[in-house]
Structure formats: structure tokens, C-alpha cells
Amino acid sequence: xxxxxxxxxxxxxxxxxxxxxxxxxxxxxxxxxxxxxxxxxxxxxxxxxxxxxxxxxxxxxxxxxxxxxxxxxxxxxxxxxxxxxxxxxxxxxxxxxxxxxxxxxxxxxxxxxxxxxxxxxxxxxxxxxxxxxxxxxxxxxxxxx
Numbered sequence: 019x020x021x022x023x024x025x026x027x028x029x030x031x032x033x034x035x036x037x038x039x040x041x042x043x044x045x046x047x048x049x050x051x052x053x054x055x056x057x058x059x060x061x062x063x064x065x066x067x068x069x070x071x072x073x074x075x076x077x078x079x080x081x082x083x084x085x086x087x088x089x090x091x092x093x094x095x096x097x098x099x100x101x102x103x104x105x106x107x108x109x110x111x112x113x114x115x116x117x118x119x120x121x122x123x124x125x126x127x128x129x130x131x132x133x134x135x136x137x138x139x140x141x142x143x144x145x146x147x148x149x150x151x152x153x154x155x156x157x158x159x160x161x162x163x
Contacts, residue, residue: 045075052072074088
């Protein structure tokens with residue numbers, strides 16, 4: 019059985035006495051992604067296009083021919099494409115989320131009721147309060163006496 023892409027890259031890097039940090043600095047590929055490459059975890063990489071670019075850049079830095087490595091990548095991705103991917107399970111919302119939605123609905127109902135009571139409140143006519151009907155002493159007619 020032939021060696022994996024990650025095994026080849028790691029072995030060639032170690033033969034050249036280079037650290038993975040040096041490769042990261044030279045290629046400007048994040049260290050985490052280089053470790054994923056060396057561990058053959060291509061599913062964890064952003065995408066197949068990026069994986070191809072990372073492998074080419076890594077191989078160029080080591081002075082390797084990248085065509086063979088890319089061919090190996092195509093073979094491994096072809097094997098994965100034949101396997102049906104499981105459908106994600108439908109999950110119900112979390113209990114906390116449902117509780118939050120319920121609280122929000124109650125608050126909205128209270129606000130709606132308050133607004134409705136203000137709008138539909140019976141309005142009193144703006145009639146000034148009548149003064150008493152008794153005659154005031156200043157207005158009494160003194161001519162009758």
C-alpha cells in the first residue's frame with residue numbers, strides 16, 4: 019500500500035530538517051491547517067480547492083513535484099464521494115430557546131393589551147367644569163330695593 023499524502027509531506031519535511039512552523043511561515047498556511055494536512059484530515063480543511071492549493075504550496079516549499087500528491091488527493095476524494103453522506107437529523111429547538119420565545123410572546127401580549135387599552139379608553143369631553151349657579155355677591159342687582 020502506498021503512503022498517504024500527509025505521511026509523504028511529514029517525512030520530506032523531516033528529511034530537510036524543517037519544522038512545521040517554518041513551513042507555515044514560508045507558505046503562509048496556518049499551522050493548524052498544515053497539521054490537518056500531515057494527519058490526512060482533508061475533511062477538516064475549508065474545501066477541496068483549498069486542499070489542492072495547500073498541497074501544491076507545501077510541496078513547492080519542500081522542492082517536491084505536486085502532481086503525484088494531487089493525484090493521490092483525487093483518489094481519496096473520489097473514494098469519499100462514492101460513500102453516501104448521512105442526512106443530518108432534524109433537531110427540535112433547544113428548551114431554552116423555546117422558553118425565551120414564550121417569554122417574548124407574553125411580553126408582546128402585555129404590551130399589545132396596554133396599547134389597546136390606551137387607544138380604546140373612553141374619552142371624556144373637554145368641557146370645562148361649570149361654576150356654581152348661585153349669584154355671586156358682586157353680581158347682585160341693588161337697584162330693586
